[in-house]
Amino acid sequence: MAARRDVYGAGRDLYLNVSAMNGGEDLSLPHMSSYDRSRPVFIQYLNPEVLACYGLSCRGVHSERILRASLQITRLAVLLTDTSLIFPASYIFEVPCFSEFLREISPLVSSGAIVCVAPVIDPDAYRELKAEEYRRDAVNPYSSKAMREMERSIAWQPRLGSSSADIGVLWESAFEKDGDFSGLVESVSARWTGRQDEIEELLHSVPQRLDGQAVVGRFIQQVIPVELSARESSRINMMLSRSYLLSYLRDLRANMLVDFDHSDLSCGMLPERDGFRFSLLSARKFDLALQWVGIHAYVHGAATWHHLISLRSMPEFGELTLALFAHNARVSLRSAVVRSRRINELEDAVDLAQAQRNVGTVASQLC
Known part of the structure; x- marks a missing residue:
């Protein structure tokens, strides 16, 4: 058990000192x-x-x-x-x-x-x-x-x-006030026949009790001597x-x-x-933007993987995605599409050449 706690401690220290591994950036902030x-x-x-x-x-x-x-x-x-x-x-x-x-x-x-x-x-x-x-x-x-x-x-x-080390660190913090597991100890304790401090210690020590097994929900249930409810399992699995x-x-x-x-x-x-x-990138938002530019059907249909590589390689295409997702974009993609439609109707692309023309037309309005 002591050896496993040493491994857990090393993982915790690695997580807390992650800024030293990332050029001084503190990724915990x-x-x-x-x-x-x-x-x-x-x-x-x-x-x-x-x-x-x-x-x-x-x-x-x-x-x-x-x-x-x-x-x-x-x-x-x-x-x-x-x-x-x-x-x-x-x-x-x-x-x-x-x-x-x-x-x-x-x-x-x-x-x-x-x-x-x-x-x-x-x-x-x-x-x-x-x-x-x-x-x-x-x-x-x-x-x-x-x-x-x-x-x-x-x-x-x-x-x-x-x-596993990172999950172990976040597992412990999940029991803090307003954490992912807030109220979990009390919930499980209601079905526990022993003292509450026993089940609390057991829940906190789950990563160590797994003894090197993968940290997944079904293995966690095996080391907890109380059947978890569907809601409790869902909270644990999501975390x-x-x-x-x-x-x-x-x-x-x-x-x-x-x-x-x-x-x-x-x-x-x-x-x-x-x-x-x-960044977390919304697929729905991106699909909507592709519709605006007139390339949605092409991207999801006729385009081959090589065509998609060619399309993304256009500097203009990169500008479109930056305008859509970057927080410091000078002109929004929506505004650029509106401007493009005032001067040139965007036809739905059926091939790579038309897709590239549409992208170039909209990108020219981002300046």
Whole structure:
């Protein structure tokens, strides 16, 4: 137990001293930075735990819907960065439709626009590491799956941070007044036959009691000797997913798409509370802007992955997204579209050339 507490303490110290790792920036302080296209986009919209928080599953009845929605979201994500889309290596093992997803976006994979992140660079070593974390799972997703050639061909990037350590720190702070777990001790205590201080200590020590297992809701229930209610489980799962996302976004200095037609998938992240130095980008807002510019149907239909790369490579397209999402934009995209329509009707694009003309026309009105 002492050794596990030392690991927890190290994670806490790393989190509290994160400014030393980021050129003096204190990422724990509330701050909302402007949208920056040089940041990658983190793919959270296929994450099983995040989806479960919204009643969705990448298995069974929702699997095809999630796959198709994810492919459309990826079209937007490609357009919102000048670098890459990043996903955790866990998707290869835990997301049943992920092999098909990669096949559908194979041009992005081959061009290096998709990057896999993991704590170790060797895929087999990663699988062994995660198999230990899921050793008590009824069906260990890491026990037998062999990686396919396409999965091995993806660019891998090491991640130096630890989600488990970061979640451990945020777990403790969640019990503070007005925290995510405010009132949780009292709620669980109502069904606990022992003293309240016993269940309080037990709940606070959950990250250590997991003994190296993955910090996910079903494992947490196994170390709490009281059946959690649906509401209690929901609060815990949402907090875990938000902490997980924050950990990745901070480590990777990434942006993230949220606010989709089928669900929000932000897990309640708020700039004023979570200390952003990255941007949450509304998919609905971006889709509306693409309609204004007359390229929505093209982006979601006829455009190939290579066409989307060509479109985002236009400096004018970058200007459009900055006008839409950057807080210091000189002219809003809405105003630029209105000006464009006064001088030139924007026709709905059917090919890349027309899409580029529309983008250039609107961008010329941003000056």
